[in-house]
Structure formats: structure tokens, C-alpha cells
Amino acid sequence: MATRILPRLSRLAQHLFLAGLFVFIAAPMLVIVVFSFDANRFPTIPWGGFSLDWHRAILEDAMVRDAFLNSILVGLGTAVLSTLLGFAAAYVDYRWRFFGKRAFVLLVAIPPAVPVTILGMAMLAFLSRLGLFGRLEAVIACHTAVASSFSMALIRLRLNDFGRDLEPAAWNLGASHAAALFTVVVPFCRPALIASFFLSAAVSFDEFMIAWFVGGVHETIPVRILNLLQGQVNPKINAIGTVVLAVSIALVVLAQWFVGVRVGKRTDPT
């Protein structure tokens, strides 16, 4: 009997452990949403009753509105540029061999591995020499340098499934390289391109160190949150947070929906 019970207990323990971890990861997000509807000024137990005051308050806060607008502009710019550059990098890596290719791929892949504190400081120092400091365009440019890594990875993964002969077939039929690229390769990559668009928008929407250093007076929404947090307790933060959470979770979920995240091979009969 004991030999049967022990594995069951062990399985139960494993599932409970995993559930505990998921609660740990989800709890902070739930806390934000729950307290954004709390009537109290200071978020704590017991709950002060349902209220939409704080959500209404952020609609009237010009700085928060501007920050949202800036974030949307930066997010859109980053999403477009990062997808374009990520596609170019992935395709160059897929199609050609050349001297220094490893360095080329690394140059696109590595930026997310550098702590944003250092990256932000370095970008501020360098861009202020170029006269690009304190502009939203600069934030877009820097976010693109980081986000294109994820775009390249997503699109390169998709290109792995692209038949090596399809393009030469198009060329043999008389298509130019550009025509083959736009009528064969790009349509094949479309799901990855859309996913890359949403994911790089999410990366930009979430990033605050680079935006803080490089953006100057132009605050994006996470920078606004950072500045609010360093001041007094502000019940608006939960309401802003709820909106930000909704947007960024939607972006990441959309990105995943288009690439279809899966663990392991599903074609196996096992």
C-alpha cells in the first residue's frame, strides 16, 4: 500500500508547489487591479469599498494622459522599426553566409542581455553628443535596438520551417530577388511578423530605464509610474497600473497567439 501512496503524495506536492509559484507570480498583478477599485487612499486590508474615482482621476491628469500618448507613439514606432530590422537580420542570417556573420547576429541578439541601467546611461552619454538626447525619436531608436533582438528570434524561428528550395524556385521562374522576397518569404513569415510587432510594442511599453535616461522631459507611462512611486503614496498608481497591465498583457498574449507557443513536438504519437 505504502508504495502506491507515496508517489501520489509526491505528485500532489509537485502540483501544490507549482500552484504556489503561479500564485506568487499572479498575486502582484491581482493586487494592482483589486486596489485600483478601492475607495481608500492607502491600499490595505480591509478593503474600503468599490469605487471608480481613481480611474476617473487619471483621465483628468494631463501628465498621465501625455505619458500614455508618448508610450503609444514610442511603442508603435518601436514595433514597426524593430519588426523591419528584425526581419532583415533574420533573413540575412537565413539566406547568406559571409565573413563576420556571427558578429552580425550577436550585435542584434545581445542588447537585451545588457542591464538597462548601464545601457540607458551609455545611450544618454552617446546620444547627447549626437544631439539626439531628450526626444521621443531617441527613445524609439534605443528601444528598437533592444527589441529587434526578440523580433529577429521570432522571425528566424519561423524561417527554420521555410523550405530552402522555395525561393530558388521563384527565381528560376523569373522572379527578381525583391519580388521573391515580398511574394514568397514575407507572406510565409506573416504570423511571426505580426507577433514581432506586438512583442516589440510590449517590450517598449514596459521599458523605463532607457526611456527615463534618454527621454528627458518626455515621460513614457512606466517612467511616469517610476516618478509617481518615488513621491508620496498615490492611489492613482493602481488605476494607471490596471490600464498598463491590460495593455501589456494583451500585447504579449496577442504575440503568443500568432506564433502559437508550444512545448515539445506535438507530432509525436506519444
Place this chain on the structure above:
Amino acid sequence: MTGSPPPGAADRPGSFFIGSRSTAGSPAVFPVLLGLPVLLWQLIFFAGPLVFLVVITFWQVKSFRLSPAFVADNWEKVLTSTAFLRALGHTLTVAGTTTVLATAIALPAAYTIAFRLPPRLRDFAVAFLVVPVFSSYILRIYAWQVVLSPQGVINGIAGLVGIEPLPLLGGAFSLQIGLLTLTLPIAVLILTFGFAGVDRTLIEAAENLGCRRSRVVAHVLLPAIRPAIALAATTSFLLAFGDYVSPLFMTGSKPPTLSIVVVDTVKSGSQWPRASVVGVSMLLILVAVLALGQLLSRRTRLRRGGR
């Protein structure tokens, strides 16, 4: 990278442009047209700033203005200052602790996801874990502040039961909570993909030979995913080592970590060279840690090849 052209393609003279010699007028134009913008972009907005950061470490500040020079002064001053060394020691301890905790917690969780959950639930678990990797880190830290603060959620509940408020916020405990919030999702993801990539026939073979589950885990699974463990650990270290938000909001930057030192030095204005020295030192440490991670995962490969 996988998916490179068939072997031999690059050896042939003039085959730079694979399979297209017959169609392209000037074969080198197209790849340059696609590759050059990417190259320039990353050089200007990524590599350039980092190289410039190294250059600044040798510059001087004269009457509150940064001026080009070539002196080792800044390095000497920073590397011998007790404030820097104390922050370095603190940051290494904190990041090391996070690495151990994150890996230890993520391993059983990833094992459960990869081997115990039905496929659909497994995909859902992975999709769930991807979300926090790309979103709302600063908000989640703020939420922990709300939960842990003296008048916060936990102490509110404790108060209802009649327990004295606990000092949860502002110490090593809350700092690790914050850093695990940052590192756990990605560590679990890396290890889940590691476990999922293990050849199932190896596990069946071990079980057929009479191995109990614990022996399968210790002698088959863990050695097989050593590269993934090394990657999860180095990623956790990298994130925890460079993080600015958790030390700031979970401990009120007391004692300061290196990231806090960097930001404070930059924001205070005139000490760019010294902030750069701290930044470049951090990068050098991270490069060393990444190399160590590579070494740890490569040794398995060699040993496996030798058997």
C-alpha cells in the same frame, strides 16, 4: 545558429550568394541593402554607446565639465573606494542568493510542468509564464510594496487575527521577493524547455532497467539538462545583478547595489567618468559570469561525447 546552408556551399568560390548565381546581376547588392541598415542601427544605438562608455572612463571632469583625456584616475579612485567595494560585495551576494533561490525553486516547478501536466495545460502554463517576462515589472514590485509594507495587506490580515505588524519590507527578505518576481518566470521557462527537450527514450530505458523516479531524475534528467540549468542560473544572475527597481523600492536602496550607485552618480551630475567605471566593471563581471555559464554547460557535452 541552426538552418545554415548545406555544407560545402560556402566552400565553393563565388557562392557567397547561395543558389542565385544565375539570376542576380550584382549579387552583393541585395544582402547589403538588407543587412546594412540593421548593422548601422545596432552600431549607432547599441555598440556605439557601450564603446563610448568605456572611452569616458578615461576622461576627466574639469570645473564640472567633461573633457577628453586619457587618465586611469577614475579607475583607480573607484576601484579602491570602500563604498564601491562594499556595494560590489553586496550586489554579488544578493545576485548570487537570487540565482540559487531561483534555480532551486524553478527546477521542481519546470519538472512538474514538463512531465506532470497534460499537453494543453502545459502550453497554458508556458503562455502564462511568458506574460510577466515582457510586462509590468515595475508595477509588480509596487504591488509587493503594497502587500509587504507595515500598513500593507499582509499586516492588515495579521492585524485582524491579532498579530503584531511584521517588518517585512526593507530587508533581505523583501529584496529577494522582488528579485524572484523578476527572475522566476524566465528561469522556469528555460528549464521547462530544457526538460521538454530531453529524449523520452532515455527516461524509458532507465525505467526499464529498474531505476526509480528519483534515480532517473538524478542520473538521467539533471545531467541531460545541465546546459539549461546553466542558462537559467546565468540569466537569473544577470537580471538580479543589474536590477535597479527591486533594490530601490524593496530596501529603499539601503545598502545600495551597483545599479543604484550608477544611477545616483549619473543623476547627481558631474561624475560621469566614475559612473562609467562602475558600469563598465559591472559589464566585465557579467561577461565573466556568462563565460563561466558557457564553461559549465560545455563540460557536460564533452563528457557525454567521451562516453
